[in-house]
Amino acid sequence: MSAQDIWVAPSLLAADPLNFETESKSVEDAGADLHHVDVMDGHFVPNLTFGIPFVKALKKVSGIPLDVHIMISNPDEMAMEYVKAGADYLLFHVEAATHAHRLTQVIAEAGAKPGLAINPGTSLSLLEPLLPFVKMINVMSVNPGFGGQKFIRESLSRISWLRNEIEKRSLDMRIQVDGGVNKETVGSVVEAGADVLVAGTAVYGASDRKAAIELLKNQNS
Ligand SMILES: O=C(CO)[C@H](O)[C@H](O)COP(=O)(O)O
Numbered sequence: 001m002s003a004q005d006i007w008v009a010p011s012l013l014a015a016d017p018l019n020f021e022t023e024s025k026s027v028e029d030a031g032a033d034l035h036h037v038d039v040m041d042g043h044f045v046p047n048l049t050f051g052i053p054f055v056k057a058l059k060k061v062s063g064i065p066l067d068v069h070i071m072i073s074n075p076d077e078m079a080m081e082y083v084k085a086g087a088d089y090l091l092f093h094v095e096a097a098t099h100a101h102r103l104t105q106v107i108a109e110a111g112a113k114p115g116l117a118i119n120p121g122t123s124l125s126l127l128e129p130l131l132p133f134v135k136m137i138n139v140m141s142v143n144p145g146f147g148g149q150k151f152i153r154e155s156l157s158r159i160s161w162l163r164n165e166i167e168k169r170s171l172d173m174r175i176q177v178d179g180g181v182n183k184e185t186v187g188s189v190v191e192a193g194a195d196v197l198v199a200g201t202a203v204y205g206a207s208d209r210k211a212a213i214e215l216l217k218n219q220n221s
């Protein structure tokens with residue numbers, strides 16, 4: 001896959017929390033394709049991060065689309081609020097939704113691109129009936145809740161399975177991989193078929209963010 005086809009989505013979870021505006025601008029200038037916003041509710045995952053006001057505020061200053069990953073227990077109730085706040089892609093967890101298919105429709109009708117996230121321990125079979133209705137799948141390569149964790153290598157066969165389904169069924173969607181993506185893991189992730197690289201520590205933690213994004217995009221070219 002060429003570098004142009006690969007999107008890098010730096011996760012604001014790893015940014016300096018006292019300077020989100022300048023931090024987000026710095027990755028835009030460095031070539032980021034999307035801002036990855038990790039919404040955590042302290043219930044579905046054992047951590048608490050951003051909410052609706054944050055997404056709304058970020059939308060006002062952002063020059064690139066918002067990729068909002070909601071790790072919350074009640075996506076059926078709250079997803080619309082994140083669309084209204086400005087999410088361009090809205091990804092909810094397949095483990096958390098009661099009516100996942102309905103939710104994909106609600107998100108699309110409201111004008112955002114629906115997506116699903118799936119934890120490392122969840123069967124991929126849950127995705128099968130939903131694939132035609134989403135524009136992005138987030139294959140979690142760590143257990144959700146924290147940045148800076150170690151990449152789970154078993155995620156690679158999950159990405160490959162998904163890439164194969166997309167090709168077999170001629171689906172129009174992207175595969176994002178989320179957790180522990182860095183210069184050591186990115187080669188195998190892209191080879192397995194991911195085309196959206198979420199990277200928190202590897203981008204925000206780098207002294208040269210432009211070089212870090214270029215490395216992620218180009219490693220396989
Ligand atoms: O969804 C997430 C955690 O639940 C984050 O997006 C993910 O962990 C990215 O951080 P890093 O690149 O530092 O692993």
Ligand SMILES: [Co+2]
Nearest residue numbers: 038069178198
């Ligand atoms: Co995430």
